[in-house]
Amino acid sequence: MAASDLLQLTLTDAAAAIRGRKISPIELTEAALAEAERLQPVLCSFITILYDQARREAKESEAALSRGEYRGPLHGIPIGVKDNLATAGIRTTVGSKVLADYVPDVDAEVVRRCKEAGAIILGKENLEEFAAGMTSNNAHYGAVRNPWNLDHVPGGSSGGGGANVAAGVTFASLGTDFGGSVRLPATFCGVVGLKQTFGRVSQRGLLVTSFNGDHIGAMTRTVRDCALMLQVLAGYDPLEPSTVPVPVPDYSALLGQDVKGLKIGVPVDHYFDLLNPEVDAAAHQAIAALEGLGMSVREVSLPMMKYAGALRFPAMADSVVTHEPLIEKARSQYGVDVLYRTLAGQFVLGRDYAKGMKVQRLIKEEHARVLSEVDVLVTPTAPIPAPRIADKTVVLGAKTHPVRGPGSGSVSRNTSPSNSTGLPAISVPCGFTSSGLPIGLQLIGRPFDEALLLQIAHAYEAVSPARGCRPRAIQRK
Amino acid sequence: MDLSNETLQAMIAAYDGIPLSEAELELVRPELANYVAAAEQLRELDLSAVFSGRLLRMAE
Numbered sequence: 001m002a003a004s005d006l007l008q009l010t011l012t013d014a015a016a017a018i019r020g021r022k023i024s025p026i027e028l029t030e031a032a033l034a035e036a037e038r039l040q041p042v043l044c045s046f047i048t049i050l051y052d053q054a055r056r057e058a059k060e061s062e063a064a065l066s067r068g069e070y071r072g073p074l075h076g077i078p079i080g081v082k083d084n085l086a087t088a089g090i091r092t093t094v095g096s097k098v099l100a101d102y103v104p105d106v107d108a109e110v111v112r113r114c115k116e117a118g119a120i121i122l123g124k125e126n127l128e129e130f131a132a133g134m135t136s137n138n139a140h141y142g143a144v145r146n147p148w149n150l151d152h153v154p155g156g157s158s159g160g161g162g163a164n165v166a167a168g169v170t171f172a173s174l175g176t177d178f179g180g181s182v183r184l185p186a187t188f189c190g191v192v193g194l195k196q197t198f199g200r201v202s203q204r205g206l207l208v209t210s211f212n213g214d215h216i217g218a219m220t221r222t223v224r225d226c227a228l229m230l231q232v233l234a235g236y237d238p239l240e241p242s243t244v245p246v247p248v249p250d251y252s253a254l255l256g257q258d259v260k261g262l263k264i265g266v267p268v269d270h271y272f273d274l275l276n277p278e279v280d281a282a283a284h285q286a287i288a289a290l291e292g293l294g295m296s297v298r299e300v301s302l303p304m305m306k307y308a309g310a311l312r313f314p315a316m317a318d319s320v321v322t323h324e325p326l327i328e329k330a331r332s333q334y335g336v337d338v339l340y341r342t343l344a345g346q347f348v349l350g351r352d353y354a355k356g357m358k359v360q361r362l363i364k365e366e367h368a369r370v371l372s373e374v375d376v377l378v379t380p381t382a383p384i385p386a387p388r389i390a391d392k393t394v395v396l397g398a399k400t401h402p403v404r405g406p407g408s409g410s411v412s413r414n415t416s417p418s419n420s421t422g423l424p425a426i427s428v429p430c431g432f433t434s435s436g437l438p439i440g441l442q443l444i445g446r447p448f449d450e451a452l453l454l455q456i457a458h459a460y461e462a463v464s465p466a467r468g469c470r471p472r473a474i475q476r477k
Numbered sequence: 478m479d480l481s482n483e484t485l486q487a488m489i490a491a492y493d494g495i496p497l498s499e500a501e502l503e504l505v506r507p508e509l510a511n512y513v514a515a516a517e518q519l520r521e522l523d524l525s526a527v528f529s530g531r532l533l534r535m536a537e
Contacts, residue, residue, distance in 0.1 A: 197533060246535055307522060309515030316512065320495070327495060336504065343501075344508035346494045347485060352516050357529035359519070407507025422533045447533035 003031035004476070011077060011171040011225035018076040021065065025076025029058035029120050032078035035169045036122060039474055042150065043167060044142040045160040047083045047093055049123040054078065057120045073228055075118030080164045080173035083124040084131050085216065086205035087111055094208050095127040095157075097140045097333040098326050108205020109240065110174055110216050110233050117232045122170055125160030130208055130323070131176055132338045133157055134184050134411050135389070135404050139335035143389050146188060147471035148437055152386040153403075155188035157181040158219065162189035165219045167474050172220045172229050176206055178315070180382070180415025182217040183427040187440025188386035190429045190466060192226045192457070193219045195415075197448045198422030199244035201230075202237035208326070210318035211242065213419035223428065223458040227251040230450060246448055254455035260294030262456065265374035270305035271414050274396040276384045282431035282439040283380040289463050290378065290456070300370045300377065304362045311363065311420040312409065313348050313356030320345030337405030344406060364421045371423075371446045376456055379414050381427040381440035387411075414442060424450045428457045429466035438466065480513065 006028055009017065017023045036049050061076040081087060084094040086104035093099050107115065115121070126144045128136050136144035136159020144159040146152040147167040154163040158175025162185025165173050175182040177195040186193025195217045203209075206216055218229035231252070236245040266272075266287060272280065291297050323342050327334065370377065384394055393400045394411065401410040409416070418425040423444050430441035441460065445453035461467060482502050489496060497505060 199533060244533070307515070307518060309511065310519055312515070313512065316508075324495065340501065340504040341508050343495055343497060344505045344512065346492075347480070347488060347509060348512060349516075352512075352519075354529065355516075355519050355524055358524040358527040359522075361527055361529050362524075402507055405507075406505055406509075407511055409511065448535040 006031045007168040010222050025058045025061035029054050029078050032122055043145050043163045045144050045163040046123040047126050047141050054120050054122050072117030077119050077171050078122040079119045080122055080125045080161050080170040082127055082158050082175050084207050095129045095138050098330045109202035109237050113232050128157035129335045129338045131157035133404050146386050147474045150473050151388050153389055155185035158185050161219050165191045166471055172218050176216050178214040179419055180412040183381050183415045186219050186427040187381035190438030191219050192223050194226050194426045196450050197424045199242055201233045202240040202243050204240040210315050212314045212318050223461050227454045249451050251451050254451050255458045259456055259459040262295045263374040264295050264297045265300035265377045267302050268299050269302045271379035274383050278433045279380045279439050286430040286441045293459055302366050304366045307359045310356045310359040313352050316345035317348040317353050341406045360420045367421050377444040379442045381442040385433045385437040424453050426453050426457050431465045
């Protein structure tokens, strides 16, 4: 098989081919490294490419297969890791100049799990500085570009991962999602992104973040690949108190099963309020397609979402506490977008923090009530398609909103609520704008019921107008 | 609600905050405006009987 064809495989197919000794981890890794090298000047999707380590791991992986040892479902599979996840002995910058030379001693738990399952770490992926935004236009390591249109952002903050998965450089990339940072790159880059239930995956080794709503999740090219990645990542971590000791089911078990009779809720509040018309149309076409699969559709009401702005208060205050020591030590090394967005958090009153937590409770209860009546909620993942890299503002409704830095956040208005509720949410490609930019559909499910979410996403994926589409902007001339 | 630069500077001084110049306060303003707008909206909501909480449970 030609190197370029190898990289078109899904993770699931590549893993099966390796296990069946039809392809070798060495040839797959060499193909991925060559593509990473070719596209890095174009996409700027990595901060560090691990040529030597990846080759060493590929040789070990090949040798293990020769001995009859199969390490796990990621054996010999090249993946990317966002550069805010600790990697032992490899610098982990968090996209910042402040931590440009930071080298952790231990792997993040998710990295350890991926390695244990046999993954080969191709590199540390570019992101928004300190993962605090949705453009991945990094002042220190360059602007990540969208493989579908290089003038546009890939979304953020896990933009390097989204771009790499879409471009076929990695078979999966680990991202982090504190307001949509896995799901927004997924929607803007036309791939699948899952933020599972809070407590399902350990956050240990996720650097410079808030305890209140950050999640580590995977971006992949298919829903089945996403289920496979969650299978590797999920599980209780006794050293990470936010993980919950509940059983880990087989996340692929329901894939392909009939979705007829399942119930979809379409929120009449908040999620469809401020949409680009093409996003609105694509979302409604997707809802019609789900109905065509035999699911029943009904409108649901979430009136407390009127107060969703308060969900950000705890995160604002947490953020300033997290950054305070770094700002005191190296303020001049901060980019202005993250610095001044963060410093606003010092003015959040304790009373408002508490109110934000209470609003979080009300919104969680409301989602729980609605999700006792329907199986999933369906919304557009982002209100707009990917903005241009040069854009400083976007128009939502009749108002102009900043895309980056202080006052930004409107682009994550449909994704960030699930960070506060902790509910699992997946983004699946559902079409394109007239200019060829991807659009994503978000499915929100019940706590710890990712299997059902994946089942519905998988059924939709098969009828999505985006199925099988790959970006052309980065194809070989 | 209008938070003047004087008020913000007084908060920083009184609460041992991270210093910001007048020019820097203007850069913080858009984020602050979102906070203030959301906080003002909450005035219409009685939250006195609401418990805070985060734990998520699996379906029985």
